[in-house]
Amino acid sequence: MNNKLRFGILGTARIAKSVTPHLQASAAAEVVAVGSRDKGRAQKFADELQIPQAFGSYAEVLHSPDIDAVYIPLPASLHCEYALQAAAAGKHILCEKPLAVSAEQAKQMIDAAKRHQIVLLDGTMWYHTSRAREMKTLAENGSVGELLQVTSAFTFPGNVLAADNVRFSKDLGGGSLLDVGWYCVGASLWMFNDVPQRVFAAAQWQNPENISDSVDMHMNGLMWFSGDRVASFESGFTAIRRRWIEIAGSQAALVCDDFTRPWNPEKPRFWIHDANGVSHQQVYEHPPIERCLVEAFCDLVHERQIEHPWLMLSLNTQRVCDALMKSARSGSVENV
Numbered sequence: 001m002n003n004k005l006r007f008g009i010l011g012t013a014r015i016a017k018s019v020t021p022h023l024q025a026s027a028a029a030e031v032v033a034v035g036s037r038d039k040g041r042a043q044k045f046a047d048e049l050q051i052p053q054a055f056g057s058y059a060e061v062l063h064s065p066d067i068d069a070v071y072i073p074l075p076a077s078l079h080c081e082y083a084l085q086a087a088a089a090g091k092h093i094l095c096e097k098p099l100a101v102s103a104e105q106a107k108q109m110i111d112a113a114k115r116h117q118i119v120l121l122d123g124t125m126w127y128h129t130s131r132a133r134e135m136k137t138l139a140e141n142g143s144v145g146e147l148l149q150v151t152s153a154f155t156f157p158g159n160v161l162a163a164d165n166v167r168f169s170k171d172l173g174g175g176s177l178l179d180v181g182w183y184c185v186g187a188s189l190w191m192f193n194d195v196p197q198r199v200f201a202a203a204q205w206q207n208p209e210n211i212s213d214s215v216d217m218h219m220n221g222l223m224w225f226s227g228d229r230v231a232s233f234e235s236g237f238t239a240i241r242r243r244w245i246e247i248a249g250s251q252a253a254l255v256c257d258d259f260t261r262p263w264n265p266e267k268p269r270f271w272i273h274d275a276n277g278v279s280h281q282q283v284y285e286h287p288p289i290e291r292c293l294v295e296a297f298c299d300l301v302h303e304r305q306i307e308h309p310w311l312m313l314s315l316n317t318q319r320v321c322d323a324l325m326k327s328a329r330s331g332s333v334e335n336v
C-alpha cells in the first residue's frame, strides 16, 4: 500500500526547485501536482521536475482530492492567505519561512492548523539537522557554562538579484529582517529557549526618504532577555555572503560559520572555543538540509503532532520580528 504523503506545490518559486527533488526522494512523500498563476509556467516546472499534474491556479491544488499536503513557497505576504485556505481544505502545510509577515497572521495560521487538525511547519531548514541539535544540546547542558550572548549574521549581496525580486517588495513581505534576519532571531530564541523582553534595531532602507514604504536593506538588532542575557544580529542585502553564529557562555563559546547551510555539505562543522584560545572542531554529518526539513515535516504528520514545539518558536520569532521592525521605524527601544 502506498501511504506516502502526496504533496502539491503552490507556485514555481526558485526555492521550490531545490526542495522538490527532496520531497520526491523521501520514502515518506511524493509530489503529485504543482499549481501556478500561469498554466504554462506550471507545466514547464512539472516537466522539468517530473511532476505528474500541472494546474493553472493554486485553488486547483488546494482542492484536489489527490493531495494530502501543500508546500507553500510563495512570497511571505501570501503565506497566511493560502495557509488558511489549505487548512480549511484539510491539507497539511509546509510553509516557507518567514511563516508570515506579522505575529497576528502567524497566530491565525497556527489557530487554523489546530482547528482543522493539520500539521503546519515553517521552512527553516537548519533546525532539523543533527548539527543544530548538537549545538542546542551543548548550549543547554552547561557545556559552555552559563549561556550569556548569541551573536549572528546572515547577509548576502542583493545586487545578484533582479530589481523586482520578492525580497525588495514591501507589499510582498520583503526586507532583510524577514528574509535572512528571521534565521538570526529564531536561532537566538531557540538557543536561549526564551523570548526577549525588549529589542532595538537600526536599519538602512531601500528609500531613506520614505521609510514607511520601504523594505529594510540592512538591519542591526539587539534583543534583551531576562537575566542579563543578550542577542545581537546583522541581516542584510549589502555585505558579502555570511551566515555565522556565536553562542557564548561563561566557560566556552560555540562558533559556526555557516549555521543555516553548510558551506561544504559533506562536512557540517562548528567549533568549541575555550578561554585559552584552544578550539575543537566538531563535525556532524547530516543529509542535505532540504531533506532534513522534509523528513521532519513527514514525521510530524505521521505522528499526528499538530501542536508541536516548532509552532511556538515560529510565532515567537514573528513577534520579535514585529518588535524589531517597529523599533527600526521608531528609533526607540520597543517591548516585545
Ligand SMILES: NC(=O)c1ccc[n+]([C@@H]2O[C@H](COP(=O)([O-])OP(=O)(O)OC[C@H]3O[C@@H](n4cnc5c(N)ncnc54)[C@H](OP(=O)(O)O)[C@@H]3O)[C@@H](O)[C@H]2O)c1
Binding pocket: 010, 011, 012, 013, 014, 015, 016, 035, 036, 037, 038, 041, 042, 073, 074, 075, 076, 078, 096, 097, 098, 123, 124, 125, 165, 166, 172, 179
Ligand atoms: N528555506 C529556505 O532556505 C528558503 C530559501 C529561499 C527562499 N525561501 C522562502 O521561500 C519563499 C519564496 O522565495 P523565492 O526566492 O523562491 O521566491 P520566487 O522565486 O520569487 O518565487 C515566488 C513564487 O511565488 C509565486 N507568486 C505568487 N504571487 C506572486 C507575486 N505577486 N510576485 C511574485 N511571485 C508570486 C510565483 O509563482 P507562480 O508565478 O508560478 O504562481 C513565484 O514563482 C519566500 O518566503 C522565501 O523567504 C526559503
